Amino acid sequence: MQKRTLRIYYIIFILISLAVIFTLFIKTFNENLLFYRSPSQINAGEFPENYIFRIGGVVEDGSLDKSKESMNVKFSITDYEKSINISYNGILPDLFREGQGVVIRGKLGSDGVFYAEEVLAKHDETYMPPEVLDSLKVNEKALQDTTRSMTIKK
Amino acid sequence: MIAYIGSFLILIAFMNASLLVLSKPVLSRVTSEYDSLILSTSKLQFPLTFLAFICLIFSFLGDDFSLRYVSANSNSALPYFYKISATWAGHEGSMLLWCLILSFWMFMASVYSKSLDKQFRLKFLNIMGLLNIGFLAFLIFTSNPFEKNISIPIEGKDLNPLLQDFGLIIHPPMLYMGYVGLSVVFSFALTCCLQNDFKPEWAKWIRPWALISWSFLTLGIALGSWWAYYELGWGGWWFWDPVENASFMPWLITTALIHSLITCEQKSMFKNWTILLAIMAFSLSLLGTFLVRSGILISVHSFANDPARGAFILLFLFIVVGGSLLLYLKNASKMNDNTSFDLFSKESFFLINNILLVTATFTILLGTMYPLMLDLFGLEKISVGVPYYNSVFLPIMTPLVLLAGYIPILFLSKRKNNMTKHFFMSLIIILFFSLGSLLFMTQYNLSILLGVFIFMWITFNILYDLVTKYLNTKNIKTLFSNIGMTLAHIGLAVFILGATIVENNKVEKEIILGLGESVKVNDYTFLFSEIIEYDGPNYSAIKAKFIINSDNQFIANLYPEKRLYFSNDMPMTEAGIEPGLTRDLYVTLGNLISDDRWSVRVYHKPLVRLIWLGALMMVLGGILSVIIRKKHKKLSTQV
Structure with a gap:
């Protein structure tokens, strides 16, 4: 049971960090486009x-x-x-x-x-x-x- | 006459490659002797293309301006060594060079593949033959270097002055050796797909090829960067230019590949993944060729634009990449993969290494391709600025290089069962030394600290690992078998140190100087003392003399130049550089402001040489590990 909750936290942590990285990434990309x-x-x-x-x-x-x-x-x-x-x-x-x-x-x-x-x-x-x-x-x-x-x- | 022979040889080579590919389907019904035909044609391809290439060199040396390619890229006043290098300076010649190198790698693959299973070997050479056919067809139908001019010009147009340079003589051949060397790995991966298997001994066989291609690729990229530094006249060493990106992407993927192949060989893991990496690496080098050669990207690399060429390469790219990916999807799932491994194991760290490298590659791919896609659909003309690459690429690379220093500690401690102790010990020692080293610097900030830390972190841990391994076994062989890997990783550390310091501590001044005036950059005084006019073999030039002193001690004279090439009235800037391991002093002439007053660029570049020194160490490391593996194998078979 404890191992399972740990795994869920682990997955949530990974998902959140991925979302943050992705947002920052898109932001940087957009800011650096030269028209x-x-x-x-x-x-x-x-x-x-x-x-x-x-x-x-x-x-x-x-x-x-x-x-x-x-x-x-x-x-x-x-x-x-x-x-x-x-x-x-x-x-x-x-x-x-x-x-x-x-x-x-x-x-x-x-x-x-x-x-x-x-x-x-x-x-x-x-x-x-x-x-x-x-x-x-x-x-x-x-x-x-x-x-x-x-x-x-x- | 020579041109006709060359033309003819290319056709023969094309037929030879066709014979190689067709011999099995045609002859297998009649006789079983087709395998010797495949083996001999795969070896014959190289001499044929080589002779064709020699013919082109002689056409250049003999100023045969009846050939369109020669008249567009040479001139009778051109010094002979540039006439030779002009052979591969333009599109047609560089495609012939590509074919030559492809046939060379096929020759090598044919000679050194005796240990492989016979059916496997034949299929493998067949795929290499197909690639040869594809590129020769491209050469013959869209870019024949032996094509005649309609009317023969008296004088050639001359080689682009930017390309009249030593760096450019060797940069393309080295880069192509790397690009095309990946075709061996690619063909091998496809053969594995056809055989539905990827055995550990196969991984062992292919790894040296991947390593050698990687070394050449590293060397080619480093040479290009070095050339840009001294020739383009403003002292940058990397521009995130689409053409550079095109060579950097296959490099990143090949780096991932040589790591994942270790796991394939030792643990029989990541088979699917490794094969996908091999396909991606060569596909990216084809994409690079497409980007550079189709004229979509305009830069010093695109000499001529021809829609037919672009269409041909695009089609070729589509067939090769699409076909191999389809084959991969169809067959790769049938391979048995040993997928379970510990979270804290070498395998899981190699996986992280791979993920980071592939992610980095895709961020570069996005930055390179997105503007092209938008333009293609007529939506918007944009370009992606350099800050994008720096702010995305560096954060991905930082954990990667930290990891490169962490893995040795991990495995040392595993042997001794107290990894936290070792980890913190080395962390503290290295942090202490990197903070200490800042005392010797005039300027520092957080990124310098990080750079110095990473340098020491990798170097210390990799060396510590080597020494401990040796002490544990007391066998000189362990030292030898690890020396290549050690050297390559230290090369990476040296590169990081150089890049960090030069980007953070460089001083660049753009000012106006008259004769007799001087400027001070850090401790160095640059005195503008003289203007000299002189004539070169195919240009006239203005040369400035700068006397450099530091604390009243003479350091060097620098002679930056402005040249005007006769044949095409093209101006060129030549930098004056005083190189040194600890710093480069760099002067270029800008524009004439009035009378004897010039705008000049005066740079102080600390540790910039470490960038290329690090790259050379990586190259040497890669080559050493291949040579030592070979020796090892010989020794073990003798015993």
Whole structure:
């Protein structure tokens, strides 16, 4: 009899700890999801407020403004529909340049400027991040414009 | 010409593998001699693929730009050793490498399987032959490295500068040796399913193969991490990138497998479970290939995207994984499993080890696959942040590594019948030493204490176990037969120590420096003294000279670089690193701010080398246990 009650307690203990672990797990998972948005979506108000998320697009020609004193950089990215201003303080990746597809992680400020924590432009000068490519596909003509200046690696 | 021979050899290899698989169903009605055909074709596969691979290497060395693969991945100005490594730098070549290694493992399996029952051996080689056919078909129909260009370019596009590096010469072959080595374990497990049995002596036969694959996998992952550390230019050693996860998941499952195989061998337990682990391990390495090669994940590993390839691998994955799981479900229940064991026994702890490792694998699988699934159904584009992995993976791993240090004590005390005394004794001693070691550190917190504690806990207990075993038997053989296991576990402890300290105590500064200016990081002064311009074989570069002093003592000169590769106008950052067992000093150039002023990254990374040293110890431990087992066997058969 005593052995049986012990076993029941044992099972209850395991079930409760499993439930706690599972809840914590789901919570952590949800908190660490990074959403991806295009400039047009942000313009339409479709973005998670006060959350870190990622945006992507092509760095607009002539928009790059580097400070001569600090690591501050301002530029804008576009999906050829809408564009959005980015402010970043840090070292830009080697492949960062105007006309390049980039993905940026950060927060949207109340002034409409996206404050970047990390700028990614990876690996290959002809490479276009898949997310950026997808948001450009919405606008076929824009895509053709981009392909002219940049061969998308197949 | 060479390319035609290579093409032809691949076709011959394909036919050879088909012959291997078809010989039994076709010939068994006519003659009973089909078994020698199976054995010889399984050995012939390796030389055939090897020669095809040599042909591809020669096409690269001879700058044969009439081949599309060569022109896309090489350039006449490329140094010859990178021309050789370019052979497996792209998709097509790395698939040929995969086939080569698969045929190599089949060769080894064919040579070393004489001790197995004849019917078992033939079935086993048949399954390996099927895998060979699958991958060769993939190579021939979707990614032939010997495919011709429509018009022959005068110059090749060049190898991606990131891949022009020693680490990348050896990383893929080592990783593939591990990935594909699991195919031996997988085929073996399926044969067991077909035979409805998993005998202890079979577990004994397959364990060295699992250990060797595990060692190669460890080495491959460590090399990838080391490469990322010095080449990607910001000093991280693990990124939880989907491609890294793809190699880490099979590693975790194989780790579980080599532990559960011990129980299979010694107690004839966990048979079903072990077979499932073997199937999972290889399935995950196939999934890894699918993720990397289909172009779903874009990273340095995905060189080209082709939907046909993705579809082929997905179909292949579906057939292999689905088929083997069906076979498993149908047959595994027929195996007799000895299921009763004590709560405080080695078996129950191996079970906990397995559960934790599999759970960890599934949390990584979720983080890797969930974004892909959402994207596939067009629901949402997301990615899973690094904090998820850290906050889920570490709590699962902590009890696991504590357990790794606990098991030796448990069994020592069982022999002496006072386990609580031993447990608390070692706990107090180790806690005392780990608290004491904090006195030597400038910075500490709870996670450092935990890391140091785990390091000492594992090392002390594993060594104590080894010494006691030796003293109990007074036989030098016990020392030898346990040395591999001991070394691998201490390797794990060393890795944990390095990872904890570097993640908690590293100093990373991003600042702007002009010529003649200096920055102080901990006790080290970095003086930006010079800018040098020079030309490399296929690039031009700007090199900065940093003089490092500590307490007015000269330590080293570091030369971080910015390179511009001619062939594709691609910029690259090369870090300047002063390595040391206790700390690494790491400098990279960022962007030019104005005139001679640069933004730079200056890092101090304490004990970062222990991460790879620990991994190397694990590799060595794994290999030693295989070699010593073999020697042991020879000795025992001679006696």
